Amino acid sequence: MNQLSKKTTVTVRKQYEVGEPIVMLTAFDYLTASWLDQCGVDIILVGDSLGMTFKGESNTLSVTVEEMAYHTRVVSRGAQHAMVVSDMPFLSYQTSSEDAIRNCGVMLKQAGAHAVKLEGGLAMAARIHAVVETGIPVMGHIGMQPQQVMHYGGFPVIGKDRVAVEKLWEDAKAVQDAGVFALVIESVPAAVAKALTARLRIPTIGIGAGSGCSGQVLVTQDLLGFFTEFKPKFVKRYAELAGTALRGIDSFVKDVRNGDFPDEEHSYALGDESLLKSLDEIFS
Secondary structure (H helix, E strand, C coil), X not given: CCHXXXXXXXXXXXXXXXXXXXXXXXXXXXXXXXXXXXXXXXEEXXXXXXXXXXXXXXXXXXXXXXXXXXXXXXXXXXXXCCEEEEECCCCCCCCCHHHHHHHHHHHHHCCCCCEEEEEECHHHXXXXXXXXXXXXXXXXXXXXXXXXXXXXXXXXXXXXXXHHHHHHHHHHHHHHHHCCCEEEEECCCHHHHHHHHXXXXXXXXXXXXXXXXXXXXXXXXXXXXXXXXXXXXXXXXXXXXXXXXXXXXXXXXXXXXXXXXXCHHHCCXXXXXXXXXXXXXXXX
């Protein structure tokens, strides 16, 4: 592959400077990563959302560094052009700068990521700065932070009163100063996210934050309709693959039980008529 075609923090910065929207989607496996890559997605996020969409957990807290490294490795194989960003899981960086550097380093050195994503604003600015200083690119994440789910008691919208908006601005400035190359803003009123974006010097990537950000991200399984029972307000369904998959599987089950699959078209012929006639003798 021509390395000039590979997305990097530099190309993302150039997109931001010329006003070209940045597209980011999640992947946890090789096939999905290759699909996103073929469609021209700029950044593939190996999100700790795999705790919910892949592992079936109710939140992201159980995800480990080892699991993130594994999924990042397989996604990296499918991303020929897109930049791969790996989420750092809960307690992999909050405990100390040393832990943060070591665990973030695993994602680049062993798993093939090009950058990592850390949740947190002012409280995590020192951790972010320490990681950036080692040469590891960091994407920030403010607003609703899924790793704070126990603190929130759910998944709320952040920034609906003056105090919360002032805190968002404080957090955004802190992580910008710490050296993040881009900033995810999640579940924030559109007007607030737009105002933040206009005042920052780095690209913002919104999820549930309106159209005023520099780019957008969604969980791929959400936009493709893998789940029928759960759809956040900010998700637009671009396909309904759960229904398609269920219909296909149901048809297979019925065909097998009715003896309709496999048929002659989907079976291998022996080809040797003399051998065919000898089968009873061979197996007697």
